Amino acid sequence: MSKKGRVFSGARPTGRQHLGNYLGAMQNYVALQQDYDCIYCIVDLHALTTLETTQELTQNTYEMALDWLAVGIRPEESIMFVQSHVPQVTELHTILSMVTPLGKLTDLPTFKEKARQQPQNINYGLVGYPVLMTADIVLYKAGLVPVGVDQAPHLEFAREVVRSFNYRYQTNVLIEPAMKATEVPKVIGIDGVNKMSKSLDNHIELASTPEETRQRVMMMVTDPQRQRRSDPGRPEVCNVFSLHKVFSSPEEVAEIDRDCRNAGIGCVDCKKKLAANLNAHLEPFRTKRSALNENPDAVWDILHEGARRARTIAEETMVEVRAAIGLPK
Numbered sequence: 001m002s003k004k005g006r007v008f009s010g011a012r013p014t015g016r017q018h019l020g021n022y023l024g025a026m027q028n029y030v031a032l033q034q035d036y037d038c039i040y041c042i043v044d045l046h047a048l049t050t051l052e053t054t055q056e057l058t059q060n061t062y063e064m065a066l067d068w069l070a071v072g073i074r075p076e077e078s079i080m081f082v083q084s085h086v087p088q089v090t091e092l093h094t095i096l097s098m099v100t101p102l103g104k105l106t107d108l109p110t111f112k113e114k115a116r117q118q119p120q121n122i123n124y125g126l127v128g129y130p131v132l133m134t135a136d137i138v139l140y141k142a143g144l145v146p147v148g149v150d151q152a153p154h155l156e157f158a159r160e161v162v163r164s165f166n167y168r169y170q171t172n173v174l175i176e177p178a179m180k181a182t183e184v185p186k187v188i189g190i191d192g193v194n195k196m197s198k199s200l201d202n203h204i205e206l207a208s209t210p211e212e213t214r215q216r217v218m219m220m221v222t223d224p225q226r227q228r229r230s231d232p233g234r235p236e237v238c239n240v241f242s243l244h245k246v247f248s249s250p251e252e253v254a255e256i257d258r259d260c261r262n263a264g265i266g267c268v269d270c271k272k273k274l275a276a277n278l279n280a281h282l283e284p285f286r287t288k289r290s291a292l293n294e295n296p297d298a299v300w301d302i303l304h305e306g307a308r309r310a311r312t313i314a315e316e317t318m319v320e321v322r323a324a325i326g327l328p329k
């Protein structure tokens with residue numbers, strides 16, 4: 001292996017990706033390919049824990065794959081696939097569930113939150129979610145998992161499960177994954193308050209048209225204290241400014257910072273500049289996405305080929321796991 005090690009990350013098929021996904025995860029996925037062998041998984045089984053209908057599951061998987069490819073995931077290098085195409089993960093999930101204390105799962109804040117969110121559907125899969133997540137990671141013997149610091153407890157959980165397994169069966173076939181901590185910026189939505197998220201409809205999709213993007217930017221909530229055009233603004237509390245820092249040149253950012261504070265520029269003009277810069281940034285992405293979308297079968301072929309490569313690794317691990325436990329051959 002010429003690279004530094006293997007990275008695994010999974011995300012639920014949420015369809016077209018937004019700026020939060022892009023800045024918080026996808027950009028990092030692309031960058032990691034430089035130094036690591038990367039495995040990126042669209043975790044459709046995980047989605048089943050919260051979905052009421054699966055009607056859009058296939059389309060959402062496809063749209064997400066398009067975005068990942070268009071942004072720069074290189075399938076000839078990295079493995080990109082759909083979780084359910086590698087059934088070994090459910091086998092490992094069952095096996096790992098036997099070394100996982102139930103109390104640990106029900107104590108996790110994420111479980112408690114989900115249980116609050118959907119009291120009418122506290123299903124078994126919801127409790128076992130972190131075990132399936134652990135299976136995802138260790139099945140591919142990924143040494144590193146890129147996560148934001150807020151997800152550290154999940155990774156610690158995965159490490160504990162691995163230790164329990166290795167201790168229980170006196171083996172070392174499973175590798176404890178390490179956290180590759182990333183400074184994940186929390187992208188705020190166009191409401192100016194909440195984390196950008198599809199469910200809150202406060203997002204800006206990467207695949208939107210330039211005009212749709214402009215309209216969403218124009219809807220962004222700015223500094224609430226700035227009531228009139230003549231009021232001085234406070235860039236440090238303005239979400240439009242946060243995005244300028246990402247998508248505009250340092251000179252422009254300095255200019256906007258100054259002109260906002262002395263009311264030299266109004267929010268409307270400031271947003272127009274952001275929309276223009278954002279659209280310019282997304283232009284190559286959109287071109288590539290449209291080209292990929294011309295041939296959906298080719299996109300599915302990429303996912304199927306990724307799954308084939310993933311299954312090879314997965315089966316190698318499972319042969320060792322079954323032997324370590326002593327399951328009959």
Ligand code: ADP
Binds near residue numbers: 195
């Ligand atoms: P999942 O629940 O599978 O993580 P999400 O769509 O919530 O699916 O998120 C996918 C990835 O995008 C995660 O790594 C998440 O941290 C990141 N992400 C989502 N929304 C934001 C946001 N507003 N700011 C930063 N990162 C985000």
